[in-house]
């Protein structure tokens with residue numbers, strides 16, 4: 001692992017690091033905030049998965065998570081959203097596919113299957129690195145994310161409920177196998193057999209019997225992607241049918257941006273801190 005930068009913040013350290021990823025067959029960059037409490041022992045880990053077009057940096061610059069993470073003693077890990085580099089296949093003029101649009105899945109279709117393995121990266125390779133290099137208590141983990149990253153958080157938690165004490169999302173893509181901005185990507189990454197897509201779709205996973213104790217979701221009512229891309233009511237219906245408590249907060253007038261995310265960041269960190277403390 002290589003340290004790219006570190007800076008003291010709220011008594012802790014905000015760092016940016018890179019490493020050679022086996023899962024993604026390229027160098028990957030990620031951000032980690034270590035709170036001041038880490039001086040006294042391992043701290044719980046909160047994973048934040050970002051949305052389309054993002055790197056590790058968007059939430060680091062605009063998410064406003066450090067003050068409360070420092071107060072609650074939370075390590076916050078912010079990975080990149082896809083593999084990157086000269087040798088990584090991409091569609092440069094398409095922000096909904098390729099670099100910046102990994103959709104937290106393991107691609108099965110050539111040429112994408114060599115690098116686009118974000119599911120394995122987030123669920124196996126990066127946790128192992130975090131456990132080795134940081135003062136992390138890996139028995140206490142939580143996950144949240146935004147939009148494509150909200151989809152990532154929900155699907156990863158549903159498939160591994162033992163690993164996470166809590167899960168939440170800002171404006172998640174609830175049905176990526178149906179939504180217009182993700183369906184073409186699913187076909188290119190996973191092929192035409194839609195049965196394989198269900199493993200990466202929160203509503204389909206719940207329909208297929210996967211469970212998580214409870215979810216928190218915040219959604220802006222003025223989000224331009226609400227009707228076509230996000231549709232939180234589909235998650236609400238699936239959770240109701242499955243008996244999963246979902247706290248869905250519709251936030252009047254908020255859009256899809258980090259102005260919305262940063263407004264409700266404290267609520268989400270508090271939600272995770274309370275459940276990580278149990």
Ligand SMILES: N[C@@H](CCC(=O)N[C@@H](CSC=O)C(=O)NCC(=O)O)C(=O)O
Pocket residue numbers: 050051052053054058095146147148149256257258
């Ligand atoms: N380029 C697009 C807008 C892309 C966008 O809104 N990306 C969101 C995530 S969308 C779902 O995953 C984002 O987080 N952007 C980064 C940021 O810093 O705001 C367009 O032009 O419409």
